Amino acid sequence: MDKRERLIQKIQNIAVKTPTQILEVPEKVEGFGSISYRPPSCSACMKCIEACEVEALELEPLVRLPEYLNVVIPEEGFRSKNRESLISLLQSLKQNGETQTISVPTGLPGYGSISWSAQKCIACNKCVEACKEDCLSLEKTYDLVSVIGEVEPPPVIEVPDWEPFIICFVCWECSHSAADLAGLMHLHYPTNIRTVRVPCSGAVEPIQIMTALENGVDGVLVTGCLLSECHYGGDDPLAGNFMQADFVRFWQSMLEEIGLGGRLYIDFASAAMGIKFAEIVTEFVEKIKKLGPSPVRGKLEVKS
Amino acid sequence: MKKLFLCTCNNTLNRILDFPKIEKEMAKSFDAIETLDSLCLEDGLSTLRQRISDDDQVAIGACSSQIIEIPVKQRISNDFISFVPLREHVAWVHPADIKSATNKAIVLLADAAAQLNHMEPPTEFKENMVERVLVIGGGIAGLKAASDLNNLKVGLTLLEPPGQNDDKYYERSLFMSDNETLVQEIKALCKSLLGVERVQGSVQEVDGQMGSYEVTWIDPEGNLTTQDYGTIIVATGNQQFLPSIAKKCRYGKSKRVLTVESLVAASGKRDVHESSTILVVTDPDIEMSSVEGSHLLRSTAFLARLGNTVFVSYSDIRTEDENLYRNARNAGVIFVRGKVTQIKEKDHGLICRIENTLESIVREVTVDTIAVSQIVGPVSDTARLALTLGVECDENGFIKIRYNKMKPVQTSRRGIFVAGGAKTPMSLSHALISAQNAVLEAFKIVRSPLKRFGWIPVIDDESCDVCKACITACPNDALRLIDEKVVHIPVHCEFCGICVSSCPTRAIEFQSHNKESWFDRLETIAKTHRQLERNKPFTLVYACSECANASIDQAGFAGKSYPTGTYVIQFPCAGMVSPIEILKGLVVGAERVIVAHCPPGGCHHQKGDHLSELVVHLTKDMLREIGQDPDRVRATYMIAAMPEKMQKEVGLHG
Numbered sequence: 001m002d003k004r005e006r007l008i009q010k011i012q013n014i015a016v017k018t019p020t021q022i023l024e025v026p027e028k029v030e031g032f033g034s035i036s037y038r039p040p041s042c043s044a045c046m047k048c049i050e051a052c053e054v055e056a057l058e059l060e061p062l063v064r065l066p067e068y069l070n071v072v073i074p075e076e077g078f079r080s081k082n083r084e085s086l087i088s089l090l091q092s093l094k095q096n097g098e099t100q101t102i103s104v105p106t107g108l109p110g111y112g113s114i115s116w117s118a119q120k121c122i123a124c125n126k127c128v129e130a131c132k133e134d135c136l137s138l139e140k141t142y143d144l145v146s147v148i149g150e151v152e153p154p155p156v157i158e159v160p161d162w163e164p165f166i167i168c169f170v171c172w173e174c175s176h177s178a179a180d181l182a183g184l185m186h187l188h189y190p191t192n193i194r195t196v197r198v199p200c201s202g203a204v205e206p207i208q209i210m211t212a213l214e215n216g217v218d219g220v221l222v223t224g225c226l227l228s229e230c231h232y233g234g235d236d237p238l239a240g241n242f243m244q245a246d247f248v249r250f251w252q253s254m255l256e257e258i259g260l261g262g263r264l265y266i267d268f269a270s271a272a273m274g275i276k277f278a279e280i281v282t283e284f285v286e287k288i289k290k291l292g293p294s295p296v297r298g299k300l301e302v303k304s
Numbered sequence: 305m306k307k308l309f310l311c312t313c314n315n316t317l318n319r320i321l322d323f324p325k326i327e328k329e330m331a332k333s334f335d336a337i338e339t340l341d342s343l344c345l346e347d348g349l350s351t352l353r354q355r356i357s358d359d360d361q362v363a364i365g366a367c368s369s370q371i372i373e374i375p376v377k378q379r380i381s382n383d384f385i386s387f388v389p390l391r392e393h394v395a396w397v398h399p400a401d402i403k404s405a406t407n408k409a410i411v412l413l414a415d416a417a418a419q420l421n422h423m424e425p426p427t428e429f430k431e432n433m434v435e436r437v438l439v440i441g442g443g444i445a446g447l448k449a450a451s452d453l454n455n456l457k458v459g460l461t462l463l464e465p466p467g468q469n470d471d472k473y474y475e476r477s478l479f480m481s482d483n484e485t486l487v488q489e490i491k492a493l494c495k496s497l498l499g500v501e502r503v504q505g506s507v508q509e510v511d512g513q514m515g516s517y518e519v520t521w522i523d524p525e526g527n528l529t530t531q532d533y534g535t536i537i538v539a540t541g542n543q544q545f546l547p548s549i550a551k552k553c554r555y556g557k558s559k560r561v562l563t564v565e566s567l568v569a570a571s572g573k574r575d576v577h578e579s580s581t582i583l584v585v586t587d588p589d590i591e592m593s594s595v596e597g598s599h600l601l602r603s604t605a606f607l608a609r610l611g612n613t614v615f616v617s618y619s620d621i622r623t624e625d626e627n628l629y630r631n632a633r634n635a636g637v638i639f640v641r642g643k644v645t646q647i648k649e650k651d652h653g654l655i656c657r658i659e660n661t662l663e664s665i666v667r668e669v670t671v672d673t674i675a676v677s678q679i680v681g682p683v684s685d686t687a688r689l690a691l692t693l694g695v696e697c698d699e700n701g702f703i704k705i706r707y708n709k710m711k712p713v714q715t716s717r718r719g720i721f722v723a724g725g726a727k728t729p730m731s732l733s734h735a736l737i738s739a740q741n742a743v744l745e746a747f748k749i750v751r752s753p754l755k756r757f758g759w760i761p762v763i764d765d766e767s768c769d770v771c772k773a774c775i776t777a778c779p780n781d782a783l784r785l786i787d788e789k790v791v792h793i794p795v796h797c798e799f800c801g802i803c804v805s806s807c808p809t810r811a812i813e814f815q816s817h818n819k820e821s822w823f824d825r826l827e828t829i830a831k832t833h834r835q836l837e838r839n840k841p842f843t844l845v846y847a848c849s850e851c852a853n854a855s856i857d858q859a860g861f862a863g864k865s866y867p868t869g870t871y872v873i874q875f876p877c878a879g880m881v882s883p884i885e886i887l888k889g890l891v892v893g894a895e896r897v898i899v900a901h902c903p904p905g906g907c908h909h910q911k912g913d914h915l916s917e918l919v920v921h922l923t924k925d926m927l928r929e930i931g932q933d934p935d936r937v938r939a940t941y942m943i944a945a946m947p948e949k950m951q952k953e954v955g956l957h958g
Contacts, residue, residue: 043808045771063922065929079767082810082884085819089887095931102925108918109773110808132769133809 003207004054004122008147010210015151016295017259023142024253026246028238033123034139035116039064040071040087041078042135044112051130056120059112061104069094079133118143142250144257151258154298164288166219167212168193168281171201171241174225174271181274189278190285193221200224200232201266202240206251209264213255216297219288222248222266223280229270241268262291306420308334308413309352311343311366313391320395322406326365329410333417334363344372353379360384361423363416365409367391368857384423386416392860393872404868407836411829411871418828422821424759429794431754433515434534435459437746440507442468442683443541444477444732445724447493448739449746454500456747461501461531465540465685466524468504470494476541478565479599479680480725481732489732505529506685510536510693513781514719514795515754534750535719536693537742538703540686542725544678547587549644553674558649561674564603571610579611580672583656586618588643590679594622595729600677601628601637607675608635615669617644617658624731640667647674680729694781695720703727706910713742716910717781718796721745758799759815763790768811777806777879779910800909801880805919814880822885829871830892841895842869843954846885847942848878848916850908852900855942855949862947866955869895878902878939879912883923886937890927898953899939906943913941 025032035057049057068087078084104111114136128136170176176197182189198204201224209220224241225231233239248266255264265284269276308330312318327337338355340348343366356362361384366372369387376385390409398405436459439450450462473490480486505523512518512532520530544565546555555561562570564584584604586592592600600616601623608614614637621639623629633639645666646657653670660667682701690697695715696704703722706714713721723742724735768790775783775790782796783803790812801814810819826844833842847853856872875881878901889897899916907913920939928934942949 043769043771044773045769045808047769047771063926065926069930080769080809081767081819082808082882085810085884086887089884089891090926090930092891093887093927093930093932097931099929099931102922102929105918105921108915108922109776109806110771111922 002054004120007207007210008119010207010214011254011258012148012151013299014210014213014260014296015148015258016153016299017257018151019144019148019257021144021257023144023250023257025140025142026249027140028243028246029250031122031124032142032250033121034118034141034143035121035123035127036137036139037114037116038071038135039067039113040073040135041080041083041133042113043080043083043133044110044114045132047130047132048114048127048136051126053124053126054120054122056117056122057127058115058117060115061106061111062101062113063104063111064101064113065090065099066101069099118146142254144254148258153259154295155301156295157293157298157301159293159297162293164190164192164218164285164293165216166193166221166285166288167217168195168221168223169198169201169204169208170195171203171224171231172197172199173231174229175201175223175269175277177271178223178269178273178277181271182278183274185274187274187278189281192285192288193281200230200240201268202230202232202244204244206247209251213260213263213294213296216294216300218291218294219263219265219284221281221284222264223277224266224268226268226270259295262287263294305335306333306361306363306417307355308337308363308365308417309343309355310337310339310390311348311364312339312341313367313395314342317391317395320399320402320405321390321409322402325406326409326413330413330417333414344375349375349379352376356380356382358382361420362386363388363413363420365390365413365416368860370854370857383425384420386419386423388412388416389857389860392857396860396863397865398868399863399865401868404837407833408868408871410836411832414832415825415829415871415873418825419816419821422816422818422824424815426758427760427794427815428755428757430756431515431795433750433752433754434517434532435750436461436531436533437750438463438517438519438531438533438536440536440538440540440689441465442476443539443724443726443735444473444480444490444493445541445726445730445735445739445742446537446539447473447490447497448736449537449539449723449743450500450502451493451496452740452743453747454497456743458747458750461503461533462497463507463521464502464504465506465683466504476543477732479542479544479595479678480730480735482602486732489736503529507689507692513793514749517719535721535746537721537723537739537746538689538693538695538715538726539723539739539742540683540689540726542680542729543683545681546676547590547679549585549587549589550676553585553644553647553676554649555676558654558674560649560654560672561676564600564675564677567673567675568603568606571607571612579613581613581653581670582607582615582673582675583644583654583669583671584614584616584675584677585644586616586621586677587679588619592618592620592622593680593729594624595731596677596680597622598624598628598731601632604637605632605635608632608637614638615640615658615671617642619643619661642667680725682726686726693717693720695722707906707908710908713738713745716779719749754795756794759817760794760797760799761792761801761803761812761814763792764811764813765789766811767809769809771808773806773808774803774812777802777911777915779912798909800877800912801875802877802909802912802915805880805882805915814876817876817880819884823888825873826885826888826892829873830894833869833871834893837869840869842871842893843867843896843898844889844894845870845872845898845900845950845954846875846878846881846889847872847900848902848907848912849874849876851902851906851944852878852942854944855900855946858944858947859950864947864951866951870954877907877909877912878916879907879909881916881919883919883926886920886923887926890932890936896936896938899937900942900950900953901939903941903943906941
């Protein structure tokens with residue numbers, strides 16, 4: 001099983017609600033997106049399919065007539081002059097009434113349309129680059145609805161004597177020192193967190209967050225150096241913590257959709273900010289206490 | 305200058321067509337118009353020669369291009385001539401209605417004028433051919449082909465399967481003829497191979513094209529040899545196999561069960577014969593070829609003449625010569641139509657139960673020996689060899705030929721021929737003729753540089769998406785992918801235009817037949833029709849230039865009339881028609897569009913008939929979805945032997 005498949009499986013495992021929205025993908029988040037396909041100009045040359053490394057595209061033996069008939073042919077025309085003629089002829093013959101997609105007779109070369117799998121796509125843009133007819137583009141949206149599918153809500157369970165259990169990823173530069181400082185300063189903060197030291201907040205992978213949630217953790221906290229002060233990139237917009245801030249935003253919106261809203265949080269503290277670190281933790285624990293135990297626990301119970 | 309020549313066909317056509325009106329109407333499309341009485345005779349032809357110079361664009365409105373084109377092209381070197389069959393397509397099929405017939409003639413001539421605007425000079429190319437032939441032998445036809453090529457003084461290599469010798473030829477060909485003829489023929493052929501390069505080995509790799517195939521073979525010692533050949537003749541011959549019924553007859557388990565061949569061989573060696581009872585079993589599930597049938601009759605007659613009692617259980621026996629059957633009957637062979645259902649072995653013999661399907665009774669006979677009649681098939685190496693050569697096989701594993709009547713030795717790849725048993729079980733005489741045929745075809749190619757002259761598909765690399773649809777569609781291996789570019793190989797091209805219709809981007813266009821020319825012609829036809837006939841509906845027939853066009857000509861000869869509003873447009877092959885041309889026909893106002901192709905399986909370019917059916921199928925589906933009547937478009941076959949077909953297709957709806 002490849003990494004993307006594992007991640008999607010984990011998201012499916014923790015989902016407690018059927019998603020309904022198509023997610024916006026923040027600017028810096030790569031690897032997640034949607035391919036939009038414009039059948040009219042497509043010549044079924046399959047260059048995109050050859051370029052795709054994860055087999056997310058397939059050629060279907062279909063002629064998507066509704067799209068053919070609704071398209072407005074641009075002034076300079078399509079690159080494929082043949083399709084252009086076909087479409088303009090069909091449009092001029094069109095009578096009123098409903099039009100549906102038709103299938104291509106077996107054995108007839110040169111026709112077909114592309115189908116795209118949101119589950120497999122890693123938004124690498126290679127298909128878009130390979131397409132000569134300009135019929136593919138990469139959109140900054142993520143079709144969570146078709147990736148996750150229907151979700152059956154797990155039973156709500158009572159957890160006696162519940163105390164939040166929180167995983168906190170701390171970068172080993174500033175925020176780990178901040179945690180140390182909090183200790184040196186004898187600051188009190190709740191005992192509910194378990195810290196996991198990572199090189200940089202940017203190194204936290206979604207699969208790690210999902211694994212934590214999958215195991216019944218009530219919340220995941222990611223802390224990093226102050227923005228613009230990342231030890232791996234500084235004020236570069238592609239620095240570790242800048243990237244992770246965007247990614248976390250994306251995962252937060254996704255968790256919201258699948259019924260785990262508010263259980264992921266990112267904040268930043270410098271090595272001198274022991275007090276802030278204690279505050280971050282206290283606040284997050286309070287928030288989780290309000291949310292109650294993770295609904296994934298219900299799923300785990302059903303499983304066991 | 306644009307010139308129009310009309311022929312009255314010895315003052316007959318002007319009784320049906322209004323020539324002055326035609327001349328008047330065509331004056332706007334042509335610079336000069338002349339009407340002659342008999343264009344096809346020497347007078348007419350010499351007038352044409354005087355009038356036409358090389359840069360003129362000429363339309364000739366006379367009889368079918370099949371009749372007039374050859375004499376005209378022999379005398380005139382001009383490349384821009386359009387032939388309009390006024391006689392077969394107009395006068396002879398619309399004798400009753402002078403006005404409409406004249407209008408139709410005007411529409412067709414206007415179409416010719418439009419066609420001339422798009423005509424490009426044909427492309428000429430010349431390829432040198434390697435003057436050497438590779439004969440992949442193993443069967444008698446291989447020996448014959450090698451011997452004939454040797455007599456024609458063509459360089460050749462006879463590549464025989466490892467371990468082949470004269471005896472092997474005899475053993476493999478036992479079923480082809482009677483013994484004596486066979487032995488003599490093999491001896492004579494082997495003798496005539498003096499000076500021929502005879503090697504043993506099997507083909508490993510074939511590269512290149514007709515005229516220069518680079519062939520690599522491996523000999524029994526494992527050495528590889530590579531050499532260039534102009535053409536290849538496959539004559540690997542046949543092999544005999546045991547049918548599945550052999551197992552049921554206890555073949556291999558009982559000493560009393562043999563093959564017919566081994567029984568004949570054993571009987572032939574013995575001097576004194578004890579007469580015995582023999583049951584010859586044929587497999588009822590396998591259709592017997594006439595070659596196998598003749599062999600069976602010869603063998604059983606031989607066994608019966610030795611004094612044996614011979615039963616033959618059969619379901620169907622075919623023979624090349626009825627005398628063989630009479631001969632066997634006279635020798636005393638007893639034919640039982642039916643199948644063997646049970647065999648029991650006892651000390652005194654084999655008790656066989658035969659279900660007689662002719663009399664619906666079950667018979668039991670006790671025999672001393674069972675002889676299983678073997679079946680004939682391609683040699684076991686054929687499938688691998690075909691794959692290496694890039695040629696197709698049929699469903700029985702034989703090498704597939706292009707067209708039974710017209711291309712009986714051509715394989716699916718140009719420059720590779722098949723002779724003898726490799727394409728079907730053959731008798732000795734047929735195999736020898738087939739080898740001669742293949743030799744002539746191969747000889748024609750290697751003897752002189754190939755010169756071809758015609759309109760070819762032109763590939764525009766700029767707009768090509770390299771989707772390879774054309775490579776898949778081309779029936780002649782004339783398009784190949786070289787360095788990520790589609791390359792046209794003219795020596796293989798048959799100018800059918802199938803590649804054009806398969807190209808989704810129209811990056812391939814056929815010279816003189818590009819999309820613009822079709823659009824222009826269709827618009828001209830519709831415009832002229834409307835000027836003359838107002839709102840009368842008209843039908844467009846897209847006819848392939850082979851069978852369909854011949855059929856429409858024949859309709860003219862036979863006087864099978866159909867409605868006048870029917871305009872025939874010739875395509876090189878029906879496979880060149882794409883939905884675009886069909887839809888354009890409807891858009892310009894045609895009531896119906898009929899795509900006429902060769903009969904199923906009879907396309908001169910292998911798959912044009914099938915592809916045009918698919919294209920029409922798709923177009924109909926599209927029409928249905930956009931709310932048009934799909935029956936406005938249809939695909940049908942037409943064939944010269946059925947002149948009434950055109951009448952049937954068009955006349956019914958007229």
